Amino acid sequence: MRSQNAAKRLDVAAPTPSPPSQAQPAKLSVAGLTVTFPVDGTHRTVLEAIDFECHEGELVCLLGPSGCGKSTLLNVIGGFLKPTQGQVLIDGAPVTGPDPRRIFVFQERGVFPWLTVEGNIGFGIQHLPAEERRQRVAHYVEMVGLRGFERAYPAELSGGMKQRLEVARALAVGPDMLYLDESFGALDYITRHNLRRELLHLWATERKTILFVTHDIDESVQLANRVVVMAARPGRIQRVVDIDLPYPRDISSARYLRYRDELLEELGLAHQR
Amino acid sequence: MTLAPARQPAVRLALAARSMAGLGVMVLAWDLALYMSGAPLLPRPWHVVLGMAELLTRGVLLKHVAASLFRVTWGFLLAVAVAVPLGFLLGRNQRVGKALAPLIHLLRPISPLAWIPIAILWLGVGDPPAIFIIFLASTPPLALAAMNAARNVPQVYVHAGRNFGLGPRELFLRVLLPASVPELLVGLRLTLGIAWLVVVAAEMIAVNSGLGFLIVDSRNAGNRYDLVVAGMVLIGVTGLLLDRAVVRLARGYLRGRDMVGDAS
Amino acid sequence: MGASRKTLETLLLPALTGGVLLAVWHAAVVLTKTHIFPSPWQVLLGIQELADQGRLVPYVLDSLNRVLTGYLLAVAVGLPGGLVLGLHAPAAHVAAPVIQLLRPISPLAWIPVSIILFGIANTATIFLIFLASLFPITLATMDAVRNVPAIYLRSGQNFGLGRYALLRRIILPAALPHALTGLRLSFGIAWLVVVAAEMIGVDSGLGYLIIDARNAGKRYDLVVAGILLVGGIGLSLDLLMRWLERARALRWAYQRDP
Numbered sequence: 001m002r003s004q005n006a007a008k009r010l011d012v013a014a015p016t017p018s019p020p021s022q023a024q025p026a027k028l029s030v031a032g033l034t035v036t037f038p039v040d041g042t043h044r045t046v047l048e049a050i051d052f053e054c055h056e057g058e059l060v061c062l063l064g065p066s067g068c069g070k071s072t073l074l075n076v077i078g079g080f081l082k083p084t085q086g087q088v089l090i091d092g093a094p095v096t097g098p099d100p101r102r103i104f105v106f107q108e109r110g111v112f113p114w115l116t117v118e119g120n121i122g123f124g125i126q127h128l129p130a131e132e133r134r135q136r137v138a139h140y141v142e143m144v145g146l147r148g149f150e151r152a153y154p155a156e157l158s159g160g161m162k163q164r165l166e167v168a169r170a171l172a173v174g175p176d177m178l179y180l181d182e183s184f185g186a187l188d189y190i191t192r193h194n195l196r197r198e199l200l201h202l203w204a205t206e207r208k209t210i211l212f213v214t215h216d217i218d219e220s221v222q223l224a225n226r227v228v229v230m231a232a233r234p235g236r237i238q239r240v241v242d243i244d245l246p247y248p249r250d251i252s253s254a255r256y257l258r259y260r261d262e263l264l265e266e267l268g269l270a271h272q273r
Numbered sequence: 274m275t276l277a278p279a280r281q282p283a284v285r286l287a288l289a290a291r292s293m294a295g296l297g298v299m300v301l302a303w304d305l306a307l308y309m310s311g312a313p314l315l316p317r318p319w320h321v322v323l324g325m326a327e328l329l330t331r332g333v334l335l336k337h338v339a340a341s342l343f344r345v346t347w348g349f350l351l352a353v354a355v356a357v358p359l360g361f362l363l364g365r366n367q368r369v370g371k372a373l374a375p376l377i378h379l380l381r382p383i384s385p386l387a388w389i390p391i392a393i394l395w396l397g398v399g400d401p402p403a404i405f406i407i408f409l410a411s412t413p414p415l416a417l418a419a420m421n422a423a424r425n426v427p428q429v430y431v432h433a434g435r436n437f438g439l440g441p442r443e444l445f446l447r448v449l450l451p452a453s454v455p456e457l458l459v460g461l462r463l464t465l466g467i468a469w470l471v472v473v474a475a476e477m478i479a480v481n482s483g484l485g486f487l488i489v490d491s492r493n494a495g496n497r498y499d500l501v502v503a504g505m506v507l508i509g510v511t512g513l514l515l516d517r518a519v520v521r522l523a524r525g526y527l528r529g530r531d532m533v534g535d536a537s
Numbered sequence: 538m539g540a541s542r543k544t545l546e547t548l549l550l551p552a553l554t555g556g557v558l559l560a561v562w563h564a565a566v567v568l569t570k571t572h573i574f575p576s577p578w579q580v581l582l583g584i585q586e587l588a589d590q591g592r593l594v595p596y597v598l599d600s601l602n603r604v605l606t607g608y609l610l611a612v613a614v615g616l617p618g619g620l621v622l623g624l625h626a627p628a629a630h631v632a633a634p635v636i637q638l639l640r641p642i643s644p645l646a647w648i649p650v651s652i653i654l655f656g657i658a659n660t661a662t663i664f665l666i667f668l669a670s671l672f673p674i675t676l677a678t679m680d681a682v683r684n685v686p687a688i689y690l691r692s693g694q695n696f697g698l699g700r701y702a703l704l705r706r707i708i709l710p711a712a713l714p715h716a717l718t719g720l721r722l723s724f725g726i727a728w729l730v731v732v733a734a735e736m737i738g739v740d741s742g743l744g745y746l747i748i749d750a751r752n753a754g755k756r757y758d759l760v761v762a763g764i765l766l767v768g769g770i771g772l773s774l775d776l777l778m779r780w781l782e783r784a785r786a787l788r789w790a791y792q793r794d795p
Contacts, residue, residue, distance in 0.1 A: 100697035295631035382771020384732035390751035473643035512641020
């Protein structure tokens, strides 16, 4: 009963982001990317010849089974791992390391347990004058619904609150891209739904480019305007599916279900007919 | 933090060289300090090597090492026999825990050597008081480690065991004990380290054999500081080997069981 | 009601155990008709006697003084040392064999050497305490730094922190609780060692009290009094350290997940 309400809220509350134009030059371009790790004396290819582009303001999901290297890909794009071959360009410049203009959101484990909610959100904006910092922290506390918990430590928060806190910490520095690595994966069904709705809301209001790694087909169809489907051994791009559905998305509409079936089939999970 | 890829021989060699470098610098610094200060009594590294050779030819080196190991083994095993069941009782039975834990906390900060007068009064001189002191030193830390290990066994394992109809005895043998082995091994290793520290100290006061006695005796009988330091080196090396042996046993047990243990 | 019964139990049960132990001890002394081993009451009188002679407080203070001096010196060396070893893996590789070799050497085994080095027995005792606490402090700090989860470091880098800022804003706060636990445990070791060292090297302090009471006239009432004092003071010191460990700045580490 409640879960149905929560699912339906997705349709009611999500605002309408304008569809991103694909005519501009690419925000992010990944070209000929290959990553190998040494394993037991040999080299295992984790990612092979990855090519894709992502435009300003897009929300792209990297979808695939576990072990397909989607997290590795996100880590390379984030600058935490060096590729073996190929390169990642953002705004035309190669990525050489992590950068505060592009924040990586881990599962909720990434919040700093020694800082309060305020301390966490203010973490990346220490260089700002105190008054401006205070305002920005207050703004994002409000935006992710953590009012009343400003002085609480993460250990006092629920999983969903910690996840919102981590998103708020990322947004507070005003990044132009967000990388989310299965960020909602450890949460319960209802919380996950609500956070997706909130993410879409943030996407609409803040105009960020978002890369979202997930193995959840529903998540990708609900969120993405494009889904990059990956396959494993070696990790590669199998297909790119444009989800041409208006936001807010009706998750029981026939078109939604067709996209869902299409992705199930791509991953080899469709019903045998 | 880093991945642990298979180590190539060259990498291993470099690591071994680094380890040797540390020891080399220590010996060199020791030698240089004595050379520069010209302290008359303290031995230089070379004298210690000669002293070690002298102990070996006199046939007392192995005798002292064996005497210390003998006492540690018995004291430690007695402590294991008492402290592990006691710790499990403390950990799994709240009432017993509340009643006895404060007592253990009171006993723990008492230096084991402080018991020497009483140990000698009750047990005379020789091996028994030394073993008793090692037993006293090892029991509180081991009991507390076993208590924590027992408390940290996930409740789901206990529920699962009960679900399969295990009685208290079986629950202990088939669920609690195996589930707490990794943490218990850490406690055993730390306690054996303590036992080794204590046996040497006890031997300096209470008995007339063992590595602790070797040190005191070498000083009192003729200021043979080369033998004092040789004794210290022997203590360090034996203690290190003892520790490595426990780590190796623990690793052998934990390997392939997908259990977390701090056997570094 | 359930809660208050629990607290009552927490207080009553240990008191009960203590009472039973004292009774058994007293009965054992009476039944065996020993004249050597004291009864609990005689021990209490022994403590009274020490206080009257003006030895009780100075001995306790001497022991505390030694333990604090040696321990604080070890903290001053071991904390920064452990930090460096935790941050810099090659340095840890070089230092590890030296530490592993020196650590199993009983601090008391250093007595002959330290007396030569320092001449004065009191300084030599402090040196022993310094040595005994140095290794555990260094190793605990090193472990604390190494065990800072990689995810925090990566978050910090992502927000553009440099090396120094990473140290100050991520590594130090994340490692602090674990390091402080190491400091507390090391203090316990220092307390064990000061009593042991005082039994050999010096002529004041609680360790000296115990060995002297036995050697000068088999005063076992004073021996047991000394042992109980050592235990009681050591326990109080441990509780004090635990209380400090839970200071407000570290509240985060001890909160439970809801």
